[in-house]
Amino acid sequence: MTRHFLRDDDLSPAEQYEVLSLAASLKQAPYDSQSLAGPRTVATIYDKPTLRTQASFAAGIAELGGNPMMVDGTLAGIGRRESVADVARVLGRQASVIVWRTYAQAALDEMAQYAGVPVVNALTDEFHPCQLLADLLTIREHKGELPGLTVAFVGDGACNMGNSWLLAGATAGLHVRIASPEGHQPEPQYVERASEIARETGATAEVMTAPQAAVAGADVVVTDTWVSMGREEEAAARLAAFADYTVTADLMGRAGPDAIVMHCLPAYRGKEIDSEVLDGPASVVWDEAENRRHAQKAIITWLLRGTEVTEEGLL
Numbered sequence: 001m002t003r004h005f006l007r008d009d010d011l012s013p014a015e016q017y018e019v020l021s022l023a024a025s026l027k028q029a030p031y032d033s034q035s036l037a038g039p040r041t042v043a044t045i046y047d048k049p050t051l052r053t054q055a056s057f058a059a060g061i062a063e064l065g066g067n068p069m070m071v072d073g074t075l076a077g078i079g080r081r082e083s084v085a086d087v088a089r090v091l092g093r094q095a096s097v098i099v100w101r102t103y104a105q106a107a108l109d110e111m112a113q114y115a116g117v118p119v120v121n122a123l124t125d126e127f128h129p130c131q132l133l134a135d136l137l138t139i140r141e142h143k144g145e146l147p148g149l150t151v152a153f154v155g156d157g158a159c160n161m162g163n164s165w166l167l168a169g170a171t172a173g174l175h176v177r178i179a180s181p182e183g184h185q186p187e188p189q190y191v192e193r194a195s196e197i198a199r200e201t202g203a204t205a206e207v208m209t210a211p212q213a214a215v216a217g218a219d220v221v222v223t224d225t226w227v228s229m230g231r232e233e234e235a236a237a238r239l240a241a242f243a244d245y246t247v248t249a250d251l252m253g254r255a256g257p258d259a260i261v262m263h264c265l266p267a268y269r270g271k272e273i274d275s276e277v278l279d280g281p282a283s284v285v286w287d288e289a290e291n292r293r294h295a296q297k298a299i300i301t302w303l304l305r306g307t308e309v310t311e312e313g314l315l
């Protein structure tokens with residue numbers, strides 16, 4: 001069976017632990033996995049802007065012994081010039097893994113259905129699961145074992161990062177609190193799914209409006225842009241809606257002792273987070289950015305291991 005990483009809950013709690021442990025060991029010994037030796041090719045496609053994702057996949061794929069192939073999403077016109085299914089069948093004959101940043105989760109699902117090789121979500125409107133692997137690795141490095149820690153996500157809970165924190169956090173056994181204004185809270189389906197996973201892991205998932213309540217005693221405070229890619233036309237309304245959700249030094253003062261602050265970047269200083277917090281001692285954002293590479297190397301290696309044992313012998 002070909003495994004994919006399309007959303008955070010594609011990994012069971014045990015599998016997520018395994019991938020994070022592999023990421024930690026690859027951080028110590030970057031060339032220990034040569035899962036793409038040959039070199040085998042990974043097709044990477046970006047339909048939205050990117051810096052960290054493109055850089056960390058390209059560097060990580062090279063460290064795994066592989067060849068990072070850039071497919072220009074604009075030239076390819078996936079879903080417009082030809083169907084997602086046709087692109088999937090073509091790329092699946094050239095590459096051992098397909099990495100795609102796009103808009104609709106349904107398009108990514110279709111890519112996975114037809115590719116015949118593992119497909120990795122490099123961000124969709126709904127989820128950003130590679131970021132969450134990097135973030136969980138970062139928390140482990142700074143706070144130790146994950147189960148029982150409390151994470152407060154402050155801001156746009158209805159964006160990909162809010163959804164991914166719910167699912168990945170529940171999988172990791174974290175207590176996840178999302179503080180967002182009405183109208184910008186995660187859809188009930190994601191809260192329900194997180195609660196379902198939480199019953200197995202001992203996690204909890206809560207959505208609230210007050211940032212102060214979410215942050216109280218938290219081990220980790222997280223935020224993200226108020227205007228996700230593709231939402232630029234709503235910028236003015238969003239800046240107004242989120243005006244009381246800035247992560248300030250004062251808000252951080254309500255978190256637990258030695259709380260860390262995280263942001264997937266790019267950050268808009270003075271909007272979702274103040275400079276003194278982002279650039280201050282609690283910030284671990286550069287570790288997060290680095291850990292994208294280690295986490296993505298781990299998920300690629302792990303997916304290929306799973307796929308290699310199939311009877312179709314796809315790879």
Ligand code: NVA
Nearest residue numbers: 159161228229264265
């Ligand atoms: N929520 C943000 C994440 C950026 C990495 C966006 O989708 O633009």
